[in-house]
Amino acid sequence: MQANPGTPAPPAKPRPVVNPWSRPFWEGTRQGKLLIQKCGACGHHVFYPRLSCPDCFAEDLAWVQSSGRGTVYSHTVVMSNAPSAFAADVPYVVAVIRLDEGVQMLSNVVDCDPEHLACDMPVEVVFEKLDDEFTLPKFRPVRP
Amino acid sequence: MSKSRGRSAIVGIGEVPTGRFPETSAIAFAVESARQAILDAGIGKDDIDVVIPTGSLFSNQFSNELATCRLVEELGLRNVRRNFQVFSGGSSSSNALQVAGAMIAAGEASHVLFVHTDKLGTGVTAQGGIDLFSTAGISAEWEVPFGQHYSTVAALATTRYKHETGCTDEMLSAVCVSNRKWAELNPHAFFRKPLTIDEVMASKMLATPLRAKQSNMLFDGGGAFVVTSAERARDLTDKPAFVLGEGGAVTHFAYSQEPDLTRFGWAQAARQAFEQAGVTPADIDVAEIYDSYPIYQIIGLEECGLYPRGEAGPAVLRGDTWPDGRLPTTTDGGMLSKGHIGAGGSVSLMIEAARQVMGKAGGRQVPNCRFAIETATGGTYMDAQVTILGNEIP
Numbered sequence: 358m359q360a361n362p363g364t365p366a367p368p369a370k371p372r373p374v375v376n377p378w379s380r381p382f383w384e385g386t387r388q389g390k391l392l393i394q395k396c397g398a399c400g401h402h403v404f405y406p407r408l409s410c411p412d413c414f415a416e417d418l419a420w421v422q423s424s425g426r427g428t429v430y431s432h433t434v435v436m437s438n439a440p441s442a443f444a445a446d447v448p449y450v451v452a453v454i455r456l457d458e459g460v461q462m463l464s465n466v467v468d469c470d471p472e473h474l475a476c477d478m479p480v481e482v483v484f485e486k487l488d489d490e491f492t493l494p495k496f497r498p499v500r501p
Numbered sequence: 502m503s504k505s506r507g508r509s510a511i512v513g514i515g516e517v518p519t520g521r522f523p524e525t526s527a528i529a530f531a532v533e534s535a536r537q538a539i540l541d542a543g544i545g546k547d548d549i550d551v552v553i554p555t556g557s558l559f560s561n562q563f564s565n566e567l568a569t570c571r572l573v574e575e576l577g578l579r580n581v582r583r584n585f586q587v588f589s590g591g592s593s594s595s596n597a598l599q600v601a602g603a604m605i606a607a608g609e610a611s612h613v614l615f616v617h618t619d620k621l622g623t624g625v626t627a628q629g630g631i632d633l634f635s636t637a638g639i640s641a642e643w644e645v646p647f648g649q650h651y652s653t654v655a656a657l658a659t660t661r662y663k664h665e666t667g668c669t670d671e672m673l674s675a676v677c678v679s680n681r682k683w684a685e686l687n688p689h690a691f692f693r694k695p696l697t698i699d700e701v702m703a704s705k706m707l708a709t710p711l712r713a714k715q716s717n718m719l720f721d722g723g724g725a726f727v728v729t730s731a732e733r734a735r736d737l738t739d740k741p742a743f744v745l746g747e748g749g750a751v752t753h754f755a756y757s758q759e760p761d762l763t764r765f766g767w768a769q770a771a772r773q774a775f776e777q778a779g780v781t782p783a784d785i786d787v788a789e790i791y792d793s794y795p796i797y798q799i800i801g802l803e804e805c806g807l808y809p810r811g812e813a814g815p816a817v818l819r820g821d822t823w824p825d826g827r828l829p830t831t832t833d834g835g836m837l838s839k840g841h842i843g844a845g846g847s848v849s850l851m852i853e854a855a856r857q858v859m860g861k862a863g864g865r866q867v868p869n870c871r872f873a874i875e876t877a878t879g880g881t882y883m884d885a886q887v888t889i890l891g892n893e894i895p
């Protein structure tokens with residue numbers, strides 16, 4: 358689709374502002390893997406990436422691959438007044454996902470009729486390329 | 502008796518109307534509010550020894566001027582030992598009140614002036630406001646890239662709360678109507694025309710199930726209060742607003758990390774505040790509950806113990822929180838009708854809580870008001886702050 362002449366181009370999508378210790382996460386999504394951390398001392402899974410375990414304070418955090426499966430804790434369909442960079446995307450779904458590993462993350466639910474969105478519905482991860490550097494983990498309903 | 506119960510009191514309040522004032526500078530709101538608060542306290546300007554401005558969101562330059570003593574100079578305060586910012590977004594007033602009380606109790610301050618001013622109505626464009634609030638307090642790595650902003654933040658809590666409790670859109674809309682009824686009585690409020698549930702439910706959908714008239718709007722405004730010791734307060738007035746109890750709980754930074762989007766930290770904060778105050782929810786005469794969106798007013802009423810879970814929505818719908826209702830709530834009209842002025846959202850509510858227990862609320866004065874509860878929160882509801890004020894120390 359072409360922009361109207363005279364209409365300013367919408368601002369580019371915001372790219373994640375990355376901390377050095379979360380680089381492996383973004384490297385993982387680029388390769389189609391959802392990586393989270395696991396604490397070697399207490400066994401808790403950790404997301405988002407930390408420098409030390411938010412449960413027991415140990416620094417012994419290793420990267421493990423998430424099943425990519427979880428449920429929708431809550432959801433909303435953005436219909437209007439979106440941030441500039443997302444104005445062209447409405448309607449889009451923002452959701453809090455509870456991964457089976459017990460961690461929560463914000464994402465978008467895709468490939469889903471908004472009418473069918475529901476709390477606690479099972480979802481699985483899909484990967485959506487933002488640009489050459491970043492791929493965002495998104496979620497779609499698990500098809501029976 | 503709790504060591505800190507009633508150790509300090511709010512003895513003076515000042516406020517400018519909330520609205521759009523393109524011709525007025527933010528420093529003028531601050532000076533006007535601060536002068537009113539000092540005069541209302543019945544003290545001299547040179548009695549102030551500590552000044553605590555909070556952050557101003559519309560301009561970093563201006564906010565830095567407040568941090569670097571501009572207000573002390575503009576007001577000509579000659580005996581100020583310290584000027585420093587206390588800033589935690591919407592919970593700034595609670596944190597500043599606690600810092601002021603602790604300094605007074607420690608003998609490190611005698612009269613503390615807290616001031617808020619911002620210009621989010623005319624100092625930024627409407628889209629600029631949306632863009633500011635799609636990044637302020639929202640994780641740049643984990644949430645901004647997914648289109649998170651304040652409408653989605655509120656909508657996510659609303660969706661889950663409706664799912665768990667059966668709360669309806671009609672109940673949520675009734676919060677807006679309740680707050681509007683109070684705003685009709687408040688000359689400082691921006692929205693003062695009567696509002697109906699039907700009008701709220703017919704307004705534009707922003708992010709399901711949240712509609713435009715269930716969203717706060719950003720305005721210019723300012724407010725101030727003066728805090729002193731309980732002994733000094735008794736010299737100054739018959740009806741100070743004693744700080745009886747203060748509770749707080751920080752639960753997250755990134756909104757998606759909040760363990761319970763239908764509760765947050767209010768219950769813990771309220772337990773601390775009530776225990777310290779030596780009163781119970783049944784003693785509360787007026788509830789100034791943080792209302793940037795209707796869902797938070799309902800959750801606040803329940804988690805503070807004023808209503809059982811799932812029963813605040815029906816209570817608002819039947820008029821409990823309205824003028825002449827059983828529990829007058831958010832009696833200045835709140836962010837939904839008085840208008841959202843940034844960190845001032847709950848500065849406003851703190852001033853209103855003090856105003857009610859001091860008996861200075863004019864046409865919306867709650868009769869025989871002894872005890873008020875006030876709630877506040879910053880960022881994306883990252884913390885739950887609860888303050889209990891009273892004109893006597895139980």
Ligand SMILES: [Zn+2]
Pocket residue numbers: 396397398399400401410411412413414415
């Ligand atoms: Zn651990």
